[in-house]
Amino acid sequence: MTRRRKSIAGVLALVALAAAPLFLSSFTISLLDYIGVYALVAIGLALLTGVGGIVSFGQAAFVGVGAYATAWASALAGYSPWVGLALAIVLTCGVAAVLGATTLRLQGHFLSLSTLAWGLAIGFLFGNVEGLGNFSGISSIPPIRIGSLALTESAQIYYLIWGVVAASLVALSNLLNSRAGRAIRALRGGNVLVESLGIDSFRTKLAAFVIAALLAALSGWLYAHMSRFVSPATFDAGMGIEYLMMAMVGGQGSLIGGVVGASIITFLKNSIQDYLPLISPGASGQLEVVAFSAIFILFLQRARRGIVPYIVDRLPKASEPVDESAADLPKRRQPPAGRTILSVDQVVRRFGGLTAVNLVSFEVRAAEILGLIGPNGAGKSTMFNLCTGALPMDSGAIAFAGEPIRRMPQRAIARAGVSRTFQHVKLRPRMSVIDNVLLGAHTRTKAGIAAGMLRLDRSEEASARKEAQAQLQRVGLGDVLFEEAGNLPLGKQRLVEIARALAADPVLLVLDEPAAGLRRNEKMALAELLRSLRADGLTILLVEHDMEFVMSLVDRIVVMDFGSKLCEGLPAEIRADPRVQEAYLGSLA
Amino acid sequence: MNAMLSLENVSVSYGHIEAVRDVSLSVAPGQIVTIIGPNGAGKTTLMMAAMGLLPSSGTMRFEGVDLEGVEVERRVEMGMCLVPERRELFHDMSVGDNLLLGAFSRRDRGSVQDDIEDVFQRFPRLRERRRQAAGTLSGGERQMLALGRALMAKPRLLILDEPSLGLAPLIVREIFRIIASLRSLGISILLVEQNARAALETADIGYVLETGQISQSGASADLADDPGLIAAYLGGR
Amino acid sequence: MSFDIAAILAVDGVSNGAIYALVAIGTVLLFSVTRVMFVPFGDLAAFTALTLAALDGGKRPGTVALVAILAALAFSMEAFALLRAGRRRDLPKAALYYLLVPGVLAAIVGVAAPLHPPLPVRLLLALMAVTPIAPLLDRIVFRPVADAPVLLLLIIAVALHFALVGLGLLFFGPEGVRTEPLTSGSLEIFGTTISGQTVLIVVAALALSGLLYVCFDYTLVGKALRAVSSNRTGARLMGIRPARAGAIAYILGSVLAGVSGILIAPVNTIFYDSGFLIGLKAFVGAIIGGLYSYPGAALGALFVGLLESFASFESSSLKDVIVFSLLVPILMWRSIASLHLEEDDEE
Numbered sequence A: 001m002t003r004r005r006k007s008i009a010g011v012l013a014l015v016a017l018a019a020a021p022l023f024l025s026s027f028t029i030s031l032l033d034y035i036g037v038y039a040l041v042a043i044g045l046a047l048l049t050g051v052g053g054i055v056s057f058g059q060a061a062f063v064g065v066g067a068y069a070t071a072w073a074s075a076l077a078g079y080s081p082w083v084g085l086a087l088a089i090v091l092t093c094g095v096a097a098v099l100g101a102t103t104l105r106l107q108g109h110f111l112s113l114s115t116l117a118w119g120l121a122i123g124f125l126f127g128n129v130e131g132l133g134n135f136s137g138i139s140s141i142p143p144i145r146i147g148s149l150a151l152t153e154s155a156q157i158y159y160l161i162w163g164v165v166a167a168s169l170v171a172l173s174n175l176l177n178s179r180a181g182r183a184i185r186a187l188r189g190g191n192v193l194v195e196s197l198g199i200d201s202f203r204t205k206l207a208a209f210v211i212a213a214l215l216a217a218l219s220g221w222l223y224a225h226m227s228r229f230v231s232p233a234t235f236d237a238g239m240g241i242e243y244l245m246m247a248m249v250g251g252q253g254s255l256i257g258g259v260v261g262a263s264i265i266t267f268l269k270n271s272i273q274d275y276l277p278l279i280s281p282g283a284s285g286q287l288e289v290v291a292f293s294a295i296f297i298l299f300l301q302r303a304r305r306g307i308v309p310y311i312v313d314r315l316p317k318a319s320e321p322v323d324e325s326a327a328d329l330p331k332r333r334q335p336p337a338g339r340t341i342l343s344v345d346q347v348v349r350r351f352g353g354l355t356a357v358n359l360v361s362f363e364v365r366a367a368e369i370l371g372l373i374g375p376n377g378a379g380k381s382t383m384f385n386l387c388t389g390a391l392p393m394d395s396g397a398i399a400f401a402g403e404p405i406r407r408m409p410q411r412a413i414a415r416a417g418v419s420r421t422f423q424h425v426k427l428r429p430r431m432s433v434i435d436n437v438l439l440g441a442h443t444r445t446k447a448g449i450a451a452g453m454l455r456l457d458r459s460e461e462a463s464a465r466k467e468a469q470a471q472l473q474r475v476g477l478g479d480v481l482f483e484e485a486g487n488l489p490l491g492k493q494r495l496v497e498i499a500r501a502l503a504a505d506p507v508l509l510v511l512d513e514p515a516a517g518l519r520r521n522e523k524m525a526l527a528e529l530l531r532s533l534r535a536d537g538l539t540i541l542l543v544e545h546d547m548e549f550v551m552s553l554v555d556r557i558v559v560m561d562f563g564s565k566l567c568e569g570l571p572a573e574i575r576a577d578p579r580v581q582e583a584y585l586g587s588l589a
Numbered sequence B: 001m002n003a004m005l006s007l008e009n010v011s012v013s014y015g016h017i018e019a020v021r022d023v024s025l026s027v028a029p030g031q032i033v034t035i036i037g038p039n040g041a042g043k044t045t046l047m048m049a050a051m052g053l054l055p056s057s058g059t060m061r062f063e064g065v066d067l068e069g070v071e072v073e074r075r076v077e078m079g080m081c082l083v084p085e086r087r088e089l090f091h092d093m094s095v096g097d098n099l100l101l102g103a104f105s106r107r108d109r110g111s112v113q114d115d116i117e118d119v120f121q122r123f124p125r126l127r128e129r130r131r132q133a134a135g136t137l138s139g140g141e142r143q144m145l146a147l148g149r150a151l152m153a154k155p156r157l158l159i160l161d162e163p164s165l166g167l168a169p170l171i172v173r174e175i176f177r178i179i180a181s182l183r184s185l186g187i188s189i190l191l192v193e194q195n196a197r198a199a200l201e202t203a204d205i206g207y208v209l210e211t212g213q214i215s216q217s218g219a220s221a222d223l224a225d226d227p228g229l230i231a232a233y234l235g236g237r
Numbered sequence C: 001m002s003f004d005i006a007a008i009l010a011v012d013g014v015s016n017g018a019i020y021a022l023v024a025i026g027t028v029l030l031f032s033v034t035r036v037m038f039v040p041f042g043d044l045a046a047f048t049a050l051t052l053a054a055l056d057g058g059k060r061p062g063t064v065a066l067v068a069i070l071a072a073l074a075f076s077m078e079a080f081a082l083l084r085a086g087r088r089r090d091l092p093k094a095a096l097y098y099l100l101v102p103g104v105l106a107a108i109v110g111v112a113a114p115l116h117p118p119l120p121v122r123l124l125l126a127l128m129a130v131t132p133i134a135p136l137l138d139r140i141v142f143r144p145v146a147d148a149p150v151l152l153l154l155i156i157a158v159a160l161h162f163a164l165v166g167l168g169l170l171f172f173g174p175e176g177v178r179t180e181p182l183t184s185g186s187l188e189i190f191g192t193t194i195s196g197q198t199v200l201i202v203v204a205a206l207a208l209s210g211l212l213y214v215c216f217d218y219t220l221v222g223k224a225l226r227a228v229s230s231n232r233t234g235a236r237l238m239g240i241r242p243a244r245a246g247a248i249a250y251i252l253g254s255v256l257a258g259v260s261g262i263l264i265a266p267v268n269t270i271f272y273d274s275g276f277l278i279g280l281k282a283f284v285g286a287i288i289g290g291l292y293s294y295p296g297a298a299l300g301a302l303f304v305g306l307l308e309s310f311a312s313f314e315s316s317s318l319k320d321v322i323v324f325s326l327l328v329p330i331l332m333w334r335s336i337a338s339l340h341l342e343e344d345d346e347e
Helices: A003-023 A026-051 A059-076 A081-103 A110-126 A154-176 A181-188 A191-196 A201-227 A238-251 A257-280 A285-302 A305-313 A379-389 A410-416 A433-444 A448-451 A458-474 A490-503 A520-537 A548-552 A571-576 A578-585 B042-053 B072-078 B096-102 B109-122 B124-130 B139-152 B170-183 B198-200 B218-222 B228-234 C003-034 C041-056 C061-086 C088-115 C121-129 C131-144 C150-172 C196-218 C220-230 C230-237 C241-262 C274-289 C294-314 C316-337
Strands: A340-351 A354-365 A369-373 A397-398 A416-420 A508-510 A539-543 A555-561 A564-569 B004-012 B017-027 B032-036 B055-060 B078-083 B155-162 B188-193 B205-210 B211-221 C188-190 C192-195
Touching: A003 A026, A003 A154, A026 A154, A026 A181, A026 A201, A026 A238, A026 B198, A026 C003, A059 A081, A059 A110, A059 A201, A059 A238, A059 C121, A081 A110, A081 A201, A081 C316, A110 A181, A110 A238, A110 C150, A110 C274, A154 A181, A154 A201, A154 A257, A154 B124, A154 C192, A181 A191, A181 A433, A181 A448, A181 A564, A191 A201, A191 A410, A191 C061, A191 C274, A201 C150, A238 A285, A238 A305, A238 A564, A238 C150, A257 A285, A257 A305, A257 B218, A285 C131, A340 A379, A340 A416, A340 C041, A354 A379, A354 A539, A379 A410, A379 A508, A379 A539, A379 C131, A397 B155, A416 A490, A416 C061, A416 C274, A433 A458, A433 A571, A433 B109, A433 B188, A448 B017, A458 A490, A490 A508, A490 A520, A520 A539, A520 A548, A548 A571, A548 B072, A555 A571, A555 A578, A564 A578, A564 B218, A564 C192, A571 A578, A571 C192, A578 B205, B004 C274, B017 B042, B017 B188, B017 B205, B017 B211, B032 B042, B032 B198, B042 B155, B042 B188, B072 B078, B072 C230, B078 C241, B096 B109, B096 B139, B096 C220, B109 B139, B124 B139, B139 B155, B139 B170, B170 B198, B188 B198, B198 B218, C003 C041, C003 C188, C003 C241, C003 C274, C003 C294, C041 C061, C041 C088, C041 C121, C041 C241, C041 C274, C061 C121, C061 C131, C061 C150, C088 C121, C088 C131, C088 C188, C121 C241, C121 C294, C131 C150, C131 C241, C150 C274, C188 C196, C192 C196, C196 C220, C196 C241, C196 C294, C230 C241, C274 C294, C274 C316, C294 C316
Parallel strands: A354 A564, A369 A539, A369 A555, A416 A508, A508 A539, B032 B188, B032 B205, B078 B155, B155 B188
Antiparallel strands: A340 A354, A340 A397, A555 A564, B004 B017, B004 B055, B205 B211, C188 C192
16 A cells, blocks of 8 residues: 555545444444553554564553552542553553563563562452452542543444544554664564674664563553442453453554454454354353453464455555655765774684684785685684674684674673674565665664654655665666565565664675575676675675585685684685695595 | 385475475485585575474375375374474483374384384483483584484474584594485484585485475485586585 | 471472472473474363363263263374375374374263262273363364474464363363362471372382382483474484374373372362463573473472462462463573574575
């Protein structure tokens, strides 16, 4: 869908929503109210889990914090619900920030277990605090007032709820199409790529986490003033998994999926409550839980990606044209040819008892292509990871542009001008080609989360897109800008990685086996591209297995064997060196 | 069909990448056959597919039996055994337990202890370290343990993936001496190697795999004299 | 807090901790063999207690019907999968494992229940009734997604727990039960009276852990289980089937959970949903131990039991809050302790 068609669809949806109370029964409207309230949480989870890949079982606790905050403020302390809103947001986001700061460094399932743990702890807390009414909760919460109008009827608060839902959807979908949002989208699939792009993965996770909590707080606030009553049971672990279910059923990576999921689950729950008593009178409550869990499990087994992506895949792709008149992104000045860019000095790296890199030294000079070769298990990849900061070294020194990199995190090295590609291509397969390349330009742009949500980043974004397009055209992919990256053949995916690295305007381009798996003509085109990059003053460090490719391309070669440097020299010298032949072909047994 | 293992037009793909294309080869009973080729040529992929660890197309037969839809564990029970490139030892278990588990698929439990003794005879270093955890062994010892564990299964076809990988020259020599000695046990061997010279020295027949396809094949003595071989490794044709 | 009170709390904590330890060991076993964090072991403990209570009363426990239904479901799924793969010959074996064995076990329990057999037989019957549940659930729920990431398996396990709570209410009803004590004696050590039940709990926990240790270190099956958890591919290459190892792990874990249910039933009133807290606290213990170490899990569970006991003295209403809040710092410590170069989980 183009942006225009998307807007038209959005306006139509809004009109339909606005007109709904005129046609529907009050029961249906109140059902829609609930859906809206749940959808807010599910949208947040769609961002956190579906987009960012962080599975949280604890959102119900955040809803609870928001709901109890406003319930306490308005029903017990006598403040206006609007004060309650402020308190709900501040308190929930505060709790989320603290929890996030302490737990988001955890890995994968440990992180999710921690959400289960604090979700339970907060849930138990509600029922055990004297001032919050223990297990019976807080009742007689006043309705929200706008001016003199009290939103007591379900059709009145309906507009507020769905207004908030619509605004959240717009803000978040703006965010996802901005610099900060792309960083969140890149989280799913691991930190290695994210950090190599100069993105702070922890801060990005924290941002997604707090945004999701904010939406949960809004939901809690609306819930408290809609039902006018809060009790611990509404925010227990069961509800936490129900929210997760809504986000997952709706679909991975899709915000609308949150709304769809909330609608389906709520309607389904409602109809199960209607029909189960007919099948099994007297046992409906327990069967409801069983049926629900069973459906969810079946869904996770069979259709993990969810409903919305299934539909979106069948619609035409978005292709917002690139603005050719946008200003250029600032470029850095490349150092003069021949100056030492990277110096590796007596570097050692051990894994347990194995010394993978042993006292290796070499230099990379500006505007040259240096090949690093050696048989399998020679320690090339380890050397490579040491140069980019992906691994710490045990001893020795590596300096980039004169600066020692020993204490620098990987993302700082990336910002200083080292861009890399990966032996096993690391793209975000569900993102478009141009979005993948835009990730590379992250360090050259500045727009934050708020700017992204409010579309204040448009001129910078246009410049970045123009740059991404230019780099894609440079590697010969100008015609697949809006394809899903995962749909490209391997050869083109490798080129996307190179375009992404180029979009960072690097000083040193570090390529890990760029020719692996390419066909012969693709290899020739790649060699041609690398030569033209060298002509533009770029410096390239290349690890490669394909000797024909290396020999015809590079200026100098460093050979490694058994973790040590075997020799160094011009391609012709290396090929004639009997030590190299022996390293590759082996000695006679 | 009296081949131990025969592959006909086998192809293996990962997603979009066809790592192995239309490979046909066969191993006769008692023969040592080697597949050599540069890094990234698809040798390991082909071996994983032969063992059933990766899906493939084409036809594979073991002792005449079609392997279509036959799971890895069943192939082991039939008499195939793979010593993988990554060894895949049980690191937190003792050397002795690793060997014992090698015999898991066998029905004749009675002679297992004798066979462990045989392995210790063959690899005296393992006897010294029988109570040590496999994870504490050196690279060469790990390869010996992987070989010993495979022998415990009493396979009729042993597939060795890069047995010399990452080992110092002296140990490589020892490993190849042991491989050659297995011939006397009547085990057929499919040997995948990057160390072409040592592999051709040991094997009867050789195949050269380049970018997923067989580029040459023949008696290993002939292949060893072929100047084209250096080109395949170091480029420059 | 005086020494007397501290001693009583400590005895209480050790007794609870020993119960959590049994479930925690099962959790670690199952996680290392199948990568599933089986949250519902706690539910199985509660089911065993409820089954035993029904048997004590001479009634047929709801477990019988539950097992029968699960067996039918598991067998149909297996049969369907076999037929689709063209493996008709394997049908009889599948019928034996998924239909006949659980069916016979359930039938024995169903027939024996009204006869009101003596206590040791009732204990055995309760275990027989509950043990088939987890392996059947494995076939129905987890086998179709055996290669899924750990996280997805965890979500499914949590969802499965909620399904089991619902089934628990359906098959056992809402009433809480407390079974008769297994022993009435008591012991006095350093002036503190220790009930025979507590002694029994600790002894049973020690004995079962010891038995498991012997099984892992001295039997081929035990070693094969360890091999699968150590290196799945390596195990397959030796002809060890991970799915079969998983089924054995489910059975062992169920027995451990079942015994813990039998032991706790005379001490605490057990409801259909009591298993959640037992399971989660055992889980916390297992995580303290790092999810891979059996002694670690047992010590962790003991620690949780003690913490809970002392926390309930300070504030009985907040003891659960304290126990679960504790998990967060523990996870952080664990995560730092096991810092390794992350493996990327691609989509």
